[in-house]
Amino acid sequence: xxxxxxxxxxxxxxxxxxxxxxxxxxxxxxxxxxxxxxxxxxxxxxxxxxxxxxxxxxxxxxxxxxxxxxxxxxxxxxxxxxxxxxxxxxxxxxxxxxxxxxxxxxxxxxxxxxxxxxxxxxxxxxxxxxxxxxxxxxxxxxxxxxxxxxxxxxxxxxxxxxxxxxxxxxxxxxxxxxxxxxxxxxxxxxxxxxxxxxxxxxxxxxxxxxxxxxxxxxxxxxxxxxxxxxxxxxxxxxxxxxxxxxxxxxxxxxxxxxxxxxxxxxxxxxxxxxxxxxxxxxxxxxxxxxxxxxxxxxxxxxxxxxxxxxxxxxxxxxxxxxxxxxxxxxxxxxxxxxxxxxxxxxxxxxxxxxxxxxxxxxxxxxxxxxxxxxxxxxxxx
Amino acid sequence: xxxxxxxxxxxxxxxxxxxxxxxxxxxxxxxxxxxxxxxxxxxxxxxxxxxxxxxxxxxxxxxxxxxxxxxxxxxxxxxxx
Numbered sequence: 101x102x103x104x105x106x107x108x109x110x111x112x113x114x115x116x117x118x119x120x121x122x123x124x125x126x127x128x129x130x131x132x133x134x135x136x137x138x139x140x141x142x143x144x145x146x147x148x149x150x151x152x153x154x155x156x157x158x159x160x161x162x163x164x165x166x167x168x169x170x171x172x173x174x175x176x177x178x179x180x181x182x183x184x185x186x187x188x189x190x191x192x193x194x195x196x197x198x199x200x201x202x203x204x205x206x207x208x209x210x211x212x213x214x215x216x217x218x219x220x221x222x223x224x225x226x227x228x229x230x231x232x233x234x235x236x237x238x239x240x241x242x243x244x245x246x247x248x249x250x251x252x253x254x255x256x257x258x259x260x261x262x263x264x265x266x267x268x269x270x271x272x273x274x275x276x277x278x279x280x281x282x283x284x285x286x287x288x289x290x291x292x293x294x295x296x297x298x299x300x301x302x303x304x305x306x307x308x309x310x311x312x313x314x315x316x317x318x319x320x321x322x323x324x325x326x327x328x329x330x331x332x333x334x335x336x337x338x339x340x341x342x343x344x345x346x347x348x349x350x351x352x353x354x355x356x357x358x359x360x361x362x363x364x365x366x367x368x369x370x371x372x373x374x375x376x377x378x379x380x381x382x383x384x385x386x387x388x389x390x391x392x393x394x395x396x397x398x399x400x401x402x403x404x405x406x407x408x409x410x411x412x413x414x415x416x417x418x419x420x421x422x423x424x425x426x427x428x429x430x431x432x433x434x435x436x437x438x439x440x441x442x443x444x445x446x447x448x449x450x451x452x453x454x455x456x457x458x459x460x461x462x463x464x465x466x467x468x469x470x471x472x473x474x475x476x477x478x479x480x481x
Numbered sequence: 482x483x484x485x486x487x488x489x490x491x492x493x494x495x496x497x498x499x500x501x502x503x504x505x506x507x508x509x510x511x512x513x514x515x516x517x518x519x520x521x522x523x524x525x526x527x528x529x530x531x532x533x534x535x536x537x538x539x540x541x542x543x544x545x546x547x548x549x550x551x552x553x554x555x556x557x558x559x560x561x562x
Contacts, residue, residue, distance in 0.1 A: 211500070214500055216503060217503060223552060223553075224503065225550075225551075225552025225553045226552075226553055227502065227503025227504065228503060228504065228505045228552065229504075229505075229530055229552060229553045230495055230498075230499040230504045230514065230516075231516060231528065231530075231553060232499065232503055232504075233495060233499050236493050236495060236516055239493030239494075240491045240492065240493045240516075240517065240518065241491070243491045243492060243493060243541070244490065244491035244541065247491070247541045247542075288496070289494065289496045290496055290497070291493045291494065291495065291496065292492075292493050292494045292496070293493075344528065345527070345528050346518075346525050346526060346527045346528065347490075347518060347525065347526040348524070348525055348526075349520065349521075349523075349524030349525050349526065350524060
């Protein structure tokens with residue numbers, strides 16, 4: 101199939117504000133992406149985008165311009181950005197348009213994400229007894245993983261410490277103050293073994309990409325990056341997900357494993373070829389487990405890799421170089437495209453203080469979320 | 482009918498009061514409580530509230546008794562009552 105290029109990438113300042121709406125974040129990110137590609141909004145032939153909780157993307161035409169562009173709303177939980185991206189890629193390959201926008205944005209208040217049992221097909225008792233709490237799932241998944249593979253609580257703290265350190269080098273991040281591993285361990289338990297500073301927080305922000313065909317790219321001024329694969333998958337039987345009254349016995353399946361393997365196959369590269377990656381880090385344990393689920397190491401190797409600094413910006417496999425969800429917060433609709441924005445900066449050599457040395461050539465992104473969905477991409481320059 | 486005896490597959494402690502509604506705290510007020518999954522011989526793991534005396538003594542692999550309640554199953558380490 102024909103290559104699809106990323107001609108422009110834009111992002112807004114992530115965080116939590118009183119006055120900025122999710123749509124305002126989105127307009128900012130889209131205009132930044134258009135400027136990066138060196139085009140005007142009227143050049144965009146189709147658009148795909150969405151948010152989980154901040155409104156419909158197609159209403160953005162009121163600010164961007166009433167050009168008549170087909171603008172399709174996407175709503176797919178944590179895979180909203182990835183799904184918008186896949187739709188944009190398919191639109192280019194199908195010949196619908198040669199320049200296509202993908203945008204993801206969101207805005208969540210403090211304490212967002214209050215699921216009710218009935219919305220998940222569960223008995224009301226799960227809410228009454230205090231089990232409708234997402235952090236419990238994250239605690240229980242990493243608790244089991246630590247037991248099976250010898251991961252220490254200190255490793256979880258090192259992951260968060262790296263996130264805040266990388267965030268301090270990222271002008272668009274929310275959390276820009278370094279926090280030590282000791283402070284992270286002492287920040288108070290939330291859902292054992294995870295502490296407060298090991299978690300991301302619901303937040304706000306937006307990211308946008310201008311995608312194009314190779315022919316269209318020749319007429320644009322930006323520095324294009326090739327999107328080698330963009331894959332979305334949902335879970336198979338036997339996975340362990342949030343709000344599960346029961347989990348099948350035996351070895352767990354993983355939607356992240358499935359999506360990552362599919363992305364690498366489509367791209368024709370192996371995890372060992374990747375120079376920089378962004379992995380879903382809803383909390384520290386997720387980054388640890390996703391390193392293995394996405395194929396970057398064997399289960400248990402993370403303990404030594406992280407202690408040795410392999411996942412640092414100067415390490416063998418830099419992970420979440422922009423600070424990830426832990427430092428940027430989690431605006432659900434925006435996170436997947438934020439990751440791609442970051443990889444585009446890294447592959448172009450434009451990542452400033454957080455630039456991975458040595459001229460990275462291949463990047464990878466991964467999101468994971470409820471109720472068992474994952475989106476992965478492979479990019480190269 | 483599923484077995485009532487199994488082993489603790491994983492667990493965590495809910496350290497802060499979940500949002501009410503839907504959570505209904507006990508009459509004496511919220512106290513941190515444990516939840517987990519109990520692995521049964523029928524090759525599945527069942528979510529349960531863990532009734533334990535000491536939140537610091539919970540161990541993966543510990544034998545537990547699990548009982549249906551009409552709501553969320555409850556489990557107790559064998560040896561504790």
